[in-house]
Amino acid sequence: MRAIQIASLDGPQAATLVDISEPAAEDGMVLVEVHAAGVAFPDALQSRGLYQYKPEMPYTPGAEVAGVVRSAPEGAGVVAGDRVAGLTMLCGAMAEVVALHPERVFKLPDSVSFQAGAGLLFNDLTMHFALRTRGRLQAGETVLVHGAAGGIGTSTLRLAPAFGAARTIAVVSSDAKADVARAAGASDVVLADGFKDAVKELTGGRGVDIVVDPVGGDRVTDSLRCLAPAGRLLVVGFTAGDIPSIKVNRLLLNNVDAVGVGWGAWTMTHPGYLREQWDELEPLLADGRVAAPQPVVYPLERAADAIASLEDRTARGKVVVAVR
Ligand SMILES: NC(=O)c1ccc[n+]([C@@H]2O[C@H](COP(=O)([O-])OP(=O)(O)OC[C@H]3O[C@@H](n4cnc5c(N)ncnc54)[C@H](OP(=O)(O)O)[C@@H]3O)[C@@H](O)[C@H]2O)c1
Numbered sequence: 572m573r574a575i576q577i578a579s580l581d582g583p584q585a586a587t588l589v590d591i592s593e594p595a596a597e598d599g600m601v602l603v604e605v606h607a608a609g610v611a612f613p614d615a616l617q618s619r620g621l622y623q624y625k626p627e628m629p630y631t632p633g634a635e636v637a638g639v640v641r642s643a644p645e646g647a648g649v650v651a652g653d654r655v656a657g658l659t660m661l662c663g664a665m666a667e668v669v670a671l672h673p674e675r676v677f678k679l680p681d682s683v684s685f686q687a688g689a690g691l692l693f694n695d696l697t698m699h700f701a702l703r704t705r706g707r708l709q710a711g712e713t714v715l716v717h718g719a720a721g722g723i724g725t726s727t728l729r730l731a732p733a734f735g736a737a738r739t740i741a742v743v744s745s746d747a748k749a750d751v752a753r754a755a756g757a758s759d760v761v762l763a764d765g766f767k768d769a770v771k772e773l774t775g776g777r778g779v780d781i782v783v784d785p786v787g788g789d790r791v792t793d794s795l796r797c798l799a800p801a802g803r804l805l806v807v808g809f810t811a812g813d814i815p816s817i818k819v820n821r822l823l824l825n826n827v828d829a830v831g832v833g834w835g836a837w838t839m840t841h842p843g844y845l846r847e848q849w850d851e852l853e854p855l856l857a858d859g860r861v862a863a864p865q866p867v868v869y870p871l872e873r874a875a876d877a878i879a880s881l882e883d884r885t886a887r888g889k890v891v892v893a894v895r
Pocket residue numbers: 610611612613693694697717718719720721722723724742743744745748763785786806807808809810811812832833834835880881882883884886888889
């Protein structure tokens with residue numbers, strides 16, 4: 572089968588199209604014929620050996636797919652011919668066939684295309700966990716999100732209103748990315764430069780209830796200053812590169828929380844949690860209360876450029892690779 576392989580930790584451009592053997596139909600696994608695979612920031616980090624999970628070399632990148640079931644064991648919840656989305660957790664997706672654990676395969680609503688379906692599980696389930704389980708989002712609250720035109724960012728903007736947020740404020744680095752955030756549903760968009768003052772003005776000095784931070788770096792102190800009393804800073808990732816420190820007196824002074832969000836680790840210790848998440852998300856996608864992602868699509872032979880677009884910050888919204 573055609574697949575992308577990375578054989579040296581030299582960054583996204585090491586991702587090469589090769590011919591390798593299809594995975595065998597191992598006992599208990601669901602075989603999926605992949606139509607599209609999602610690209611996420613960990614793919615860029617892994618290609619340089621900078622992610623916490625380090626696959627054996629050579630490896631095929633990609634954490635999520637959408638496609639059609641070729642075969643499934645009894646009781647898997649899906650059968651041959653079903654349209655599905657699935658998680659590889661955390662590599663192997665950019666290939667024509669993947670073998671997935673049944674608990675990581677979910678039937679796609681008919682209204683969701685393969686390309687949109689390949690771009691929703693990784694970020695949407697992370698943000699479901701972040702906003703509902705860790706962030707305790709309440710109806711009527713305001714959510715600010717950094718990196719708002721990225722994968723996690725656009726997922727936050729699509730999901731937060733369906734979970735009760737009354738307002739979303741998107742923080743982006745350019746006017747072009749502001750358009751992406753608006754298209755994903757942002758109520759307001761502000762530039763990263765000077766975001767604290769812009770947010771104070773937009774909220775009449777009150778601040779926001781939740782800050783979603785996939786960026787890290789030097790934004791964290793101003794993010795804490797943007798929180799209303801009882802607000803929560805959700806620590807999701809560090810695309811800026813630096814892992815910031817928090818002076819805990821800031822938490823005490825304003826009665827705010829800094830909350831870690833590690834979705835992958837949570838799913839490992841909470842069997843059945845992925846299924847519970849999907850059971851909440853699927854009806855929202857099926858009836859349009861949550862719009863499907865509108866990904867930027869690269870052909871499989873340009874997977875290296877697709878991954879590089881996240882590393883060099885040129886990606887707009889979710890990025891997906893078309894596999895067939
Ligand atoms: N905790 C979890 O469970 C979990 C799950 C999934 C993903 N994540 C993490 O979430 C983060 C975001 O992932 P993603 O897939 O949304 O990435 P993405 O699509 O590339 O978006 C990241 C955004 O970060 C901003 N950014 C700021 N400085 C950057 C820099 N130096 N390089 C690149 N981007 C920079 C960019 O927005 P501007 O240019 O507008 O600033 C960009 O749009 C990653 O760190 C990922 O590992 C965490």
